[in-house]
Ligand SMILES: O=c1ccn([C@H]2C[C@H](O)[C@@H](CO)O2)c(=O)[nH]1
C-alpha cells in the first residue's frame with residue numbers, strides 16, 4: 379500500500395473519532411484526497427430528527443466543495459464493520475457528481491480490511507450533470 383493511501387486511511391480513522399452519533403452509535407470516517415494534495419476529513423453527523431443524518435463521505439465532499447475544491451484523486455471510508463464499510467446510495471450519488479468513474483475508493487474497517495474499488499463500480503449508471511444537459515434532446 380502506497381504511503382499516500384495509508385495516510386488517507388489513517389486520516390479517515392481520525393475523522394471517525396469526531397462522529398456525532400448519539401442515536402446509532404455507529405461512527406464512520408472519511409478522508410478525501412484533493413488533486414492539490416489537501417485531505418478533507420469527514421464524519422457522520424446525526425440529528426434528533428433522525429432522517430437528517432449526514433454521512434461521513436458527504437461531510438468530507440461538502441467541506442471541500444464549500445472551500446472551492448472540486449478535483450479529487452481518492453477517498454477512504456472507515457467504520458467498525460465486519461467487512462469493508464459500504465457507502466450508502468446517497469453518498470454513492472454525491473461521490474459520482476464530483477469524482478471521475480475511475481477514481482479509486484478505499485473501503486476499510488478498524489480491523490484493517492481494505493477493499494479498493496472505483497467510483498464507477500460503486501454506482502454504475504449514476505445520474506450525472508451530462509444527463510441534465512441531454513434533457514429533452516433524446517430521440
Ligand atoms: O457509509 C456510510 C454508512 C452509514 N453512515 C452513517 C449514517 C448514520 O449516521 C449511521 C448509521 O446509518 O452511519 C455513514 O456515515 N457512511
Ligand SMILES: [Zn+2]
Nearest residue numbers: 433465466469
Ligand atoms: Zn451515505
